[in-house]
Amino acid sequence: MNLHSLFHPRAVALIGASTEQNKLSGRPLRFFREYGYAGGIYPVNPKYQAMDGLRCFAKLSDIPVEVDLAVITLPASAVPGALAACGAKGVKAAAIISSGFAEVGGEGARLQEELARIAAEYGIAVCGPNCSGFVYFPEKVTASFSVGLNDGFPEAGPAAFVSQSGALSSYILGAARERGLGFRYWITTGNECVLSFTDYLQYLLEDPEVRLVLGYLEDARDGAAFQAAARRALALDKPLIIMKVGRSEAGAKASVSHTGSLAGADEVYQAVFSQNGVLRAESLDELFDLALLAQAPRRPRGKRVQVLSISGAAGILMADVGSELGLDFADLSDATKDELKKIMPPFAAITNPMDVTAEAVARPELLSQAAEVILKDPNVDNLVVFFGIVPGAHEKLAAAIAKVAQGTDKLVVMTWFPLPLTDIWMSLARSGVPVFPEPARGIRALGKMAQYVEAREKALASKSAAIGKEPAVASEVETIVTQAKNRGRNALTEIEAKALLKACGLRVPRGGLARDAVEAKSLAGSIGGPVALKVSSPDLLHKTEAGVIRLNLRSQEEVERAFDEILQRAKKWNPRAHLDGVLVEEMIGGDTREVIVGARQDLRFGSVVTFGLGGIFVEAIRDFAVWPAPLTMDEAREMIRKTRGYPILTAFRGRPAADLVAVAHALCVIGQLASELQNQIAELEINPLFVLPEGSGVIVGDALAVLR
């Protein structure tokens, strides 16, 4: 879809325009005229001959020139006809502001389908319907009725804003100026009958003048495209700052596997955001704070922060909040400390956070002098300065800090409470030092931006480090899945699932399928040592609950008795279950720990991998991690470390560390399998995966695969 005509129209038709300049249908015309759009403006409304000194056309086709963009404010029922007229006239873009479509259901939904059909037929890029339109600031394209345009044309800037909300977006636009933020694009997506949130995202990222993208998101229709756009944003280092709401909705649907039901929609979103360095704003304040920092000419170079504060208390507050976000308030080097001692008053402690004390009231230049020394220290990645009220010193301090910041390639951030006069802090912001009106907010934004930088570095590096996609998922895998499907089954048996995983290089227990007790005993004999018996049936997926497992059988008699018992039990549990026989396997002994590794297909984002500790951890305390597939070894390791129960897998209370490399590898394998077989496998789970001590690998205890 070509969005060029949307944002760069040479002529605009306002279909349904009204003379009432404060009404929804009158405002776009007023804004186009008032704010100096340079192209042709053509109101279309059969009721008028002229409008605000412009000729008004009865029909679109009456307009004697080519029109690129139509802004439609007609009642819903009249919109399809108007869009078709656009198509006939060769109009390539439309903003349909009118409501009464899919959001009201019924006839509205039908009308919206018609719009989509017409747009497809003529290739029209449609924004909306049921939206507040959009603005492209450089060319004053004000295809919107937003109240955010009411008090003068907002200052333009390097940010783009895309939003699935109408009203709130207007208030964000209205508030942007006083928050020090300027937009290049401001877009409300409405019902997304043609162009989606992601479509705009992709377009905006390629505009070289756009340096950051803000979004308000409820749901991304096209997960894969969203992920691709987020990765593109990372590659371009254009931070994507998104307020994603709807967290409290019950997102997870019913699922067969244990892990399948764990991660709700929001948890998958969070994983996609984390993977791709999307900065998630938890509030409007944070949306602006992150934007302010993203606008700065420099990024954090690392997590080490020195705080320089005119208040000890504000310094401690920032260290508290920053530490929780992973910032590191490390010590300065001895050389720097010595240097600082020469400048600072004798009673000031050279620490981190560092309090310049009340001496800074008498000598505000103390702050900039100390800042200069600190920024030369190789132990410091970023400097955060806190300032308050020092009568008469604000301008001077702002100028001094601006000068210091210009002399370094490290990020300097200022928190200033209460915020001084707008001119002072904005001039500082313009000189490259973002200023935050509250210390906790400033340090939080810095912490999240440092996480962004880290995620970006990882993502860019992981291109090459991605697990080799050997054609492991070869004919053998295909065969297993196809055969099961051909037999009309919707799940693989444990034997089949294990064969699948074995083909992918995972170790499974030695053993085989016994059709009768004699075969079972013979298999047990050839295995040697204690064995486990389990019924094999495509209809009994939860074997523990069904009681069709027997463990640690040591003698031929035990094997024979167990064989009979569990077959009887299986028939009783589900008389209609098809029983393939009984699986006889070696017992996994030694110092093993149990984990669960799963994958499922998310409605939005395709394959996602879930990891959790076995037993009570996943089920009782919902301790698990989720990540989009396929994943790299680094990502897999990170997933494992993210679970609360992680320490149990490390060397602990005299036990050796578990083989985490092998677990990470299994996560990668499962992720790769799930994404390559997206259309065939709905859910895949290894539960338990036995983890042996470091260097000894993992063994698939049981496996489950649900087919699509």
Added chain:
Amino acid sequence: MNLHSLFHPRAVALIGASTEQNKLSGRPLRFFREYGYAGGIYPVNPKYQAMDGLRCFAKLSDIPVEVDLAVITLPASAVPGALAACGAKGVKAAAIISSGFAEVGGEGARLQEELARIAAEYGIAVCGPNCSGFVYFPEKVTASFSVGLNDGFPEAGPAAFVSQSGALSSYILGAARERGLGFRYWITTGNECVLSFTDYLQYLLEDPEVRLVLGYLEDARDGAAFQAAARRALALDKPLIIMKVGRSEAGAKASVSHTGSLAGADEVYQAVFSQNGVLRAESLDELFDLALLAQAPRRPRGKRVQVLSISGAAGILMADVGSELGLDFADLSDATKDELKKIMPPFAAITNPMDVTAEAVARPELLSQAAEVILKDPNVDNLVVFFGIVPGAHEKLAAAIAKVAQGTDKLVVMTWFPLPLTDIWMSLARSGVPVFPEPARGIRALGKMAQYVEAREKALASKSAAIGKEPAVASEVETIVTQAKNRGRNALTEIEAKALLKACGLRVPRGGLARDAVEAKSLAGSIGGPVALKVSSPDLLHKTEAGVIRLNLRSQEEVERAFDEILQRAKKWNPRAHLDGVLVEEMIGGDTREVIVGARQDLRFGSVVTFGLGGIFVEAIRDFAVWPAPLTMDEAREMIRKTRGYPILTAFRGRPAADLVAVAHALCVIGQLASELQNQIAELEINPLFVLPEGSGVIVGDALAVLR
């Protein structure tokens, strides 16, 4: 200590006053004169005859009238002399603003000790030293050099502010007006050489005009008094809103028991805050937000909130944030829905959060009409309204909402983004509707205030519900502890600790101490069934690590062999350990779960109780709860529920629920014991406490007591 003279002086001496009105030593005089303090003002400085038209005295004793308050701004070395002169003249209160005392150590610390001695001798209420002084607004007592007083005298209000910070407190004072907050008291505590944070707190709470108290706290010197003050605040329904920093410091000291080292200083603070309904502010914004809500004439009546929003997005954002804080966004009653349908546009959905849609732009009265209907619904405890930009409608809307709020006894909160003109939102706030400049901030403040109300109700109710303090801790307990102490020991043996707990009514395993193998076998025989053997020694506290435990011994031979083995092992582990013998006990069988129950004496707050699930939970994933002792059964139950592993104790995967009533009772017993024996027992721990199924009680598996 009598603080009356501090805040209500009839005459003030300014010792060390300067004519330089912008210096620290010149400002208090300027403020006293400029802002209209009605009492006598007497500068004391031998260098001047007069100062700003006032007679200046060479010595304090030259002042011909009685002086109540001295404000001292002399160099540190001259302060003790000045304070002694105050004592001699009968001055009852002093604000020592000068620095150079304990905060610089050495000679400064000595000077501060001298101040404390002089203050005690003459009974002088001293604020400081090393502080920014204080202000009592009604009488314009400006014993401070704060820059917060620089731009006119701040508006007074019902809040009191006590702070362990100087500079930041001035900025808070400076920012208060624009945030809609007014103070009655503003106090910086400095080095607290005489008056502590808590001393002020206690005084302020008793002022009937004070309706809320704000604090900045680094450490409360007197934990018990702080707790008492917090409880008093609850009783008076004067919310205590504290920004407590220093969370990231390593607070926990080395400790013998497992649980002892778990809860750091900040975790104990958090527990004390939770117990006493102290509202903890995580940032300056939140400090103001909570104060704004605490100032409102009404409290939340419960957790049920209806959101009425001009933006769907802002509504969802608030539901997300509010849900996480435990607010309940329940449905309206059918009757209310029917009523609303009559008012609302046909396409608006009657939901929660409820979006009044763009219709509110044309008809802003829609909001107040809907608000009126909603507030009559018995399913609604609180109403939150979100508004944005509607040109021309702000005044009208504010007036309408104010009117609606006056017609209800439920809390109405407004979030307004971007905030309209100051006059508009402040007039609304003055009429009892707090207005927040960001939706997430408003709902967060409401969520925390609802938690305050709940904590308050619990605390007020629990007075009577407190566990009966029977004199269980009787002579038997005293005897056990005293005997061990008399033997020069610093810990109880397992046998003694168990005897102690048995005396308090907890069940311990059957068994006894065997001095030789014959006794062991005989004990095992009389117990019947499998037994456990453990070495009993005051010098071997961690028996598992020492390998001196044998479990599940069934035969006489096993008992004999185990007896010999573990004694040998004990001698090898610690050749100098005194060995009392071997403890022979019944094995605890059946469906038991293991928990850990501990108590220790916190440096600030006295006895605290710790609870965690046994095994890996406490140690590997630090999953535990801490609470000040003594505790009520309700508090004990709450502690158990707060751990992440709690579901494991409930009916789960076919296992019966554990006896949580018995666990809660054990927590109460331990808490009571620890607080009654504060001076004798340093740490007490039951690890494990075996928990039997519901109704079957708990059994002390092992116990440890460290004496003071």
